[in-house]
Amino acid sequence: MEQPAADLHIHTTASDGTLTVEALPAAADRADVEVVAVTDHDRIHPDLSAPVVEIDGVTVVRGIELKIETDSQRLDLLGYGVEPTDALTAELDRLQQDRVDRAERIIDCVESRLDVTLDIEPEPGIGRPHIARAIERSEAPYEYQGAFDHLIRDGGPCYVPRSITPLDRGIDLLTDACPVVALAHPLRYDDPVAALDHADRLDAVERYYPYDRSVDQTAG
Numbered sequence: 760m761e762q763p764a765a766d767l768h769i770h771t772t773a774s775d776g777t778l779t780v781e782a783l784p785a786a787a788d789r790a791d792v793e794v795v796a797v798t799d800h801d802r803i804h805p806d807l808s809a810p811v812v813e814i815d816g817v818t819v820v821r822g823i824e825l826k827i828e829t830d831s832q833r834l835d836l837l838g839y840g841v842e843p844t845d846a847l848t849a850e851l852d853r854l855q856q857d858r859v860d861r862a863e864r865i866i867d868c869v870e871s872r873l874d875v876t877l878d879i880e881p882e883p884g885i886g887r888p889h890i891a892r893a894i895e896r897s898e899a900p901y902e903y904q905g906a907f908d909h910l911i912r913d914g915g916p917c918y919v920p921r922s923i924t925p926l927d928r929g930i931d932l933l934t935d936a937c938p939v940v941a942l943a944h945p946l947r948y949d950d951p952v953a954a955l956d957h958a959d960r961l962d963a964v965e966r967y968y969p970y971d972r973s974v975d976q977t978a979g
Contacts, residue, residue: 763967766792767794767839768796768943768965768968773802773804773805774801774802775800775884780804780806783797784814793818796819796822797819797821797822798837801823801826801854802851802884803823803851804821807819810840810841810842811840820839823837824943825924825933826929827925828923829926832953833923834948836929836940836941836961837941837943838939839940841936841937843936844932844935846932847932847933853922858884858885858886859881862885862890863881865890865917865919866890866893868910868919869894869917872917873900876897877893878896878897879893891904894910926957930961939963940962941962941963941965942957942958943968944965944968945965
């Protein structure tokens with residue numbers, strides 16, 4: 760694969776990423792990337808004031824990654840250049856409140872089950888990775904992956920399901936708010952063929968994404 764000029768799927772500390780928006784330009788410069796898209800989970804980054812901005816010489820596209828529910832599986836959509844509509848804002852507010860409520864229940868379960876105190880406060884953008892890191896920092900006998908495997912994985916003793924936007928509504932919301940809507944990482948799903956069946960309703964499909972699985976990079 761040639762050196763990419765853009766990375767159009769980046770999460771920041773506003774969701775489950777490790778970099779702030781302010782730190783992105785330096786990281787992009789080190790990677791020789793000229794354009795990045797901030798696509799936090801179910802959230803439009805509050806510090807990006809326009810669909811496209813320049814930060815320290817790097818073009819930053821305001822985007823979003825929205826999880827949707829189909830009849831058979833959950834998929835992720837990427838929206839680029841987002842101009843939030845009232846309907847999208849209302850849905851994201853609902854999803855973020857659900858994230859906070861869910862996190863409170865997971866944290867309560869972990870603390871009660873392990874008799875520990877987690878150094879974390881539920882807030883918008885919170886997800887299981889944040890809780891797993893808090894478990895790792897605590898006196899619990901689990902590192903990050905162990906926290907998932909033994910406690911908060913799907914079906915685990917402290918797992919709490921979260922609300923997901925239905926397929927048709929998700930596509931409509933992003934289509935109304937974004938000039939480009941794409942299917943994220945198609946080969947990561949349990950049924951990639953079924954996932955790609957929805958591509959004709961979208962503008963693009965994500966092609967390159969480094970998840971350390973050869974199938975993600977070699978499938979045609």
